[in-house]
Amino acid sequence: MRTTILALAAVTTFSAAAIPTSQEFMEKMDSDDDGFITLREAVKNTDLLREFGDIDINEDGKISEAELISSDYGREVLSLSV
Numbered sequence: 001m002r003t004t005i006l007a008l009a010a011v012t013t014f015s016a017a018a019i020p021t022s023q024e025f026m027e028k029m030d031s032d033d034d035g036f037i038t039l040r041e042a043v044k045n046t047d048l049l050r051e052f053g054d055i056d057i058n059e060d061g062k063i064s065e066a067e068l069i070s071s072d073y074g075r076e077v078l079s080l081s082v
């Protein structure tokens with residue numbers, strides 16, 4: 001029984017550590033669901049916040065999914081098979 005619980009815990013940990021898709025990442029960061037990550041929403045993620053200026057290509061103060069995908073940060077963080 002104890003082995004089963006440990007195995008389940010291992011599986012859960014593994015899936016939680018899986019690399020997110022850009023859509024999952026946007027959903028997680030985009031608190032108000034407007035399709036963009038604003039600076040205020042990016043505060044939750046220090047790495048993202050640090051790269052914010054580089055990711056926000058058109059400098060409108062928010063990150064779209066397209067900007068995220070085309071950024072170095074996005075390529076590193078997200079599992080993009082395209």
Ligand SMILES: [Ca+2]
Pocket residue numbers: 030031032033034035036037038041
């Ligand atoms: Ca938003």
Ligand SMILES: [Ca+2]
Pocket residue numbers: 056057058059060061062063064067
């Ligand atoms: Ca932008």
